Amino acid sequence: MQDERNVPVTPQSFQALFDDGIAAWVAALPQQGLWQEVNFKRLLAEINQISGQSLITADSKYVPEAFFEARSIIRPSSLGTVGSGNHFVELQIVDEILDRHLAYQMGLKKNTIVIMIHTGSRDVGFYIGNRWQDKAKALWPANAKYPTSGLFGLADDEAHNYLQAMGVAARYAWINRIVITELIRKELMAIFKHDNSQLIVDISHNIILPEHGMNIHRKGATPANDGEFVLIPGSMGDYSYVAVGKGNPDWLWSCSHGAGRAEKRQSMRSKQVMSDQDNLPCQCITLKEERLREEAPAAYKPITPVIEVQENADLIQPVVKLKPWITFKV
Numbered sequence: 304m305q306d307e308r309n310v311p312v313t314p315q316s317f318q319a320l321f322d323d324g325i326a327a328w329v330a331a332l333p334q335q336g337l338w339q340e341v342n343f344k345r346l347l348a349e350i351n352q353i354s355g356q357s358l359i360t361a362d363s364k365y366v367p368e369a370f371f372e373a374r375s376i377i378r379p380s381s382l383g384t385v386g387s388g389n390h391f392v393e394l395q396i397v398d399e400i401l402d403r404h405l406a407y408q409m410g411l412k413k414n415t416i417v418i419m420i421h422t423g424s425r426d427v428g429f430y431i432g433n434r435w436q437d438k439a440k441a442l443w444p445a446n447a448k449y450p451t452s453g454l455f456g457l458a459d460d461e462a463h464n465y466l467q468a469m470g471v472a473a474r475y476a477w478i479n480r481i482v483i484t485e486l487i488r489k490e491l492m493a494i495f496k497h498d499n500s501q502l503i504v505d506i507s508h509n510i511i512l513p514e515h516g517m518n519i520h521r522k523g524a525t526p527a528n529d530g531e532f533v534l535i536p537g538s539m540g541d542y543s544y545v546a547v548g549k550g551n552p553d554w555l556w557s558c559s560h561g562a563g564r565a566e567k568r569q570s571m572r573s574k575q576v577m578s579d580q581d582n583l584p585c586q587c588i589t590l591k592e593e594r595l596r597e598e599a600p601a602a603y604k605p606i607t608p609v610i611e612v613q614e615n616a617d618l619i620q621p622v623v624k625l626k627p628w629i630t631f632k633v
Contacts, residue, residue, distance in 0.1 A: 321474060386422050390632070402547075435457075504545070541600060
């Protein structure tokens, strides 16, 4: 494995990303570092497969100022990184084909190795979230009581502006996954001397998408429109699934993002589970020992009943079942 990580971006390419979109970002990238080794024909084709990107708009005025410093090259420390919590990069094996026709359409066969990347907008999302929480609180009417929920609403122009700021975070999350993907492909090429990998699906959750005449915010859920490929991760000790959405309007054209936690992260920290790798059904590589406790299989519900309930409710059609092999966590 090579240890060099060189992901250069220019202020102009960031401007293009946030104001015009991912394809404009790619077109404005400097031809150096990682970008000298990328198959841009494949990358541009895969950008068109990113679910929901055409629905998102953004505005660069909501971007952290550091992205537009007066430098020819910018290397954000968070770009191409996984992040903490339940985020991961996992090597998986296609364990079972559940729908042969759809699996063939995806190019998946039994025992195929796939890589699932679960990560988001990193410090850009954190910056925007904190800034808009403060802004919403400051805009709350002075003579009105604070909401008991602690949630401060936005209306009219400010609501529109927030959606533009959220679009900034969404686009950064998308390019973050692109960079991680290309870093992995670089290593595949170095090890195996060839790389024929293809994107199967890139689908987001925890963002607001304008769909069906509404703004739908899926928290812990993912879009499952009719015919749309979806990912439903399990845990380091359980299967993940690739499925196809059935566009059930009773459930807002959605399905679950995963199995859901059985125990809070904080409560898992005090439990003496997974003190060593022998307790894991797959190998987990992490820099932090506490991550093994926080994200232990026991912290999550079993995935299979969650899948079966959604299949019976006509939300999804499961296509393949993926077995965890090697998990990378921060």
